Amino acid sequence: MSNRDDNLTELYDKDGNLIGVLITAPLWEQIKPKLKGILPEEAPKERPEPTGDWNTLKDYWDFPYPVDTDVHCENCGNKTDDWEKDEPRKFRLTSCNLGGLVSFKCTQCQARIVKKHFKDQITVECTPYIDEKTQRKEARY
Ligand SMILES: [Zn+2]
Known part of the structure; x- marks a missing residue:
């Protein structure tokens, strides 16, 4: 994981507007925990404990x-x-x-x-x- 750019691919539409970013699985695994609270909860189907x-x-x-x-x-x-x-x-x-x-x-x-x-x-x-x-x-x- 020396070169982070290998793990990130920016996606553009035909007009050159940035529409999203493709992240490789290994990088995503690193980033995901840091997004806690920003992304919707990972397992919303899990009911809260009674x-x-x-x-x-x-x-x-x-x-x-x-x-x-x-x-x-x-x-x-x-x-x-x-x-x-x-x-x-x-x-x-x-x-x-x-x-x-x-x-x-x-x-x-x-x-x-x-x-x-x-x-x-x-x-x-x-x-x-x-x-x-x-x-x-x-x-x-
Ligand atoms: Zn068990």
Whole structure:
């Protein structure tokens, strides 16, 4: 990456007006993080974590054990002692309800981890992520 001009190509219309810039992938990877806040958020489809629901569950916690904050992904081995403190998140909270059902998405492998809180135990289910497109393709062939 000694010569930056190799990574940038200015694009002009037929009248010679600059209409845009073509950037190579390696340069784009360098620039992209610096554009945070200028460009629209990268993953707008990602819903915000329902932290309000989680706080409500904690407020009304009536299980005979303390609030558990550890999450472990069986699929890729990702784990944390306190998912809320991870920055960036190792696991994203995807849903939570007062019944004690708490779902996470592993940010490493996209697996879905569901923790179910019962009176006497906590069960954890880990479902590997399946790309919908892959699934459709497999169904077709
Ligand atoms: Zn994982």
